[in-house]
Amino acid sequence: MASERVVIVGAGQAGGQIAAALRIAGYVGEIALVGEEIHPPYQRPPLSKAYLAGEVDVAQVLLRPAEYYVKHAIALKLGARVAAIDRAEHCVTLTTGEVLPYSWLALATGARVRPLPIPGVDDPRVFYLRTLADIDQIRSALAGAARIVIIGGGFIGLEAAAILRTLGLAVTVIEIQDRLMPRVVSPTISAFYLELHGKRGVEVMTNTGVTAIVGRGVQLTNGRTVRADAVIIGVGVVPNVELAQAAGLACDNGIVVDNCARTEDPRIVAAGDCTQHPNALLGRRLRLESVHNAVEQAATAAKTILGTPHPYAQVPWFWSDQYEFKLQMVGISTGYDSEVVRGTIANGKFSVFYYRAGKLLGINSVNRPMDHMQGRRLLGAGLSPTPAQVADAAFNLKTIVAPN
Numbered sequence: 001m002a003s004e005r006v007v008i009v010g011a012g013q014a015g016g017q018i019a020a021a022l023r024i025a026g027y028v029g030e031i032a033l034v035g036e037e038i039h040p041p042y043q044r045p046p047l048s049k050a051y052l053a054g055e056v057d058v059a060q061v062l063l064r065p066a067e068y069y070v071k072h073a074i075a076l077k078l079g080a081r082v083a084a085i086d087r088a089e090h091c092v093t094l095t096t097g098e099v100l101p102y103s104w105l106a107l108a109t110g111a112r113v114r115p116l117p118i119p120g121v122d123d124p125r126v127f128y129l130r131t132l133a134d135i136d137q138i139r140s141a142l143a144g145a146a147r148i149v150i151i152g153g154g155f156i157g158l159e160a161a162a163i164l165r166t167l168g169l170a171v172t173v174i175e176i177q178d179r180l181m182p183r184v185v186s187p188t189i190s191a192f193y194l195e196l197h198g199k200r201g202v203e204v205m206t207n208t209g210v211t212a213i214v215g216r217g218v219q220l221t222n223g224r225t226v227r228a229d230a231v232i233i234g235v236g237v238v239p240n241v242e243l244a245q246a247a248g249l250a251c252d253n254g255i256v257v258d259n260c261a262r263t264e265d266p267r268i269v270a271a272g273d274c275t276q277h278p279n280a281l282l283g284r285r286l287r288l289e290s291v292h293n294a295v296e297q298a299a300t301a302a303k304t305i306l307g308t309p310h311p312y313a314q315v316p317w318f319w320s321d322q323y324e325f326k327l328q329m330v331g332i333s334t335g336y337d338s339e340v341v342r343g344t345i346a347n348g349k350f351s352v353f354y355y356r357a358g359k360l361l362g363i364n365s366v367n368r369p370m371d372h373m374q375g376r377r378l379l380g381a382g383l384s385p386t387p388a389q390v391a392d393a394a395f396n397l398k399t400i401v402a403p404n
């Protein structure tokens, strides 16, 4: 075992944050941060937003400038993949052949795009949307393109649709389910976004699948073929668990960790999109794909490494930007038995509060940031405003969280 060295696998949002949190807390041992992408840790949210629009460059999406890692003695090993973990010997082997002993190992391997298993996806005009390299390829393909087909009406597909439409391209979104963003938002929110994209000139087809991509044609299950100069696929992600699995760690739609980010190996923690973890506030285990979770779980993993474990207990939150509308989600919006709208859907400033048996479960807010902020406090404290209080937009929700 290395005397004092933390090896972090995955230089993404979570991996970068574990390294920084350790140094901020005064950790003096060695830190090696290994990432298979060529960039230092960066933020993915701008990839389907400002970076796709060409409004920001690589330097502006980095979590921290490259010099940060030099200054804080964090050995960045980029373009390098960890191929195997030897738990008995406490070391990892990189694809380069390098062997790194560790005293603690942190897995922050994230997720990768879910491949769409249809003929034609290997065409050079077909793209996925996960990494900086993906967006650079998409942006090159946009030059001279007029028509784009986006497969998948989830957050990422719709954010890309909004940007590309705003850039003047003809955009068609194909969604296999009966509404947009079906996994995470309620039908009320889906309907608002369906109308919004329609008004902006995006053709949205729900209840429609894709059977093949042939030349410049995207063949649909409804018999139609839509012309496309480029196709973007956004049909979800799968967690990168194979490394952990091969090392014998428990995995179940994510690397299984406890509320202190510990795997079953006392020297291995995991954080971010790759984990399946318990959430005490929601009362169940889940896997999340969000910046908030990556950052907070990274902080939890760092505390465990430092010998000061502190349980992770966070209300999940997430956001999505489409056109000038910011959608903010807190808690969960599934399994509810009633919903209450606050604000006015017609003017694009509203929130939907979800209840089960009178208990607030989650809130989706569109351009109502204060509702979102109060909602985070309410859900964090386990408080539920009454439906009448929520429906009265003049009622100050803050008075429930802080009565005086």
Ligand SMILES: Cc1cc2nc3c(=O)[nH]c(=O)nc-3n(C[C@H](O)[C@H](O)[C@H](O)COP(=O)(O)OP(=O)(O)OC[C@H]3O[C@@H](n4cnc5c(N)ncnc54)[C@H](O)[C@@H]3O)c2cc1C
Residues within 6 Å of the ligand: 009, 010, 011, 012, 013, 014, 015, 034, 035, 036, 037, 043, 044, 045, 046, 047, 048, 080, 081, 082, 083, 108, 109, 110, 111, 112, 129, 130, 131, 156, 240, 243, 271, 272, 273, 274, 288, 289, 290, 291, 292, 294, 317, 318, 319, 320, 321
């Ligand atoms: C386009 C896009 C837009 C998004 N927008 C939002 C948003 O608006 N709001 C929000 O909250 N979230 C958003 N997300 C989700 C958010 O970015 C992710 O939840 C977050 O990046 C997860 O961080 P992570 O470090 O766990 O994983 P990742 O960011 O996936 O990083 C993991 C890294 O580990 C590397 N890796 C994997 N295996 C190995 C190995 N064996 N050896 C070395 N390296 C390895 C991977 O290559 C990757 O670079 C978005 C994601 C995408 C793709």
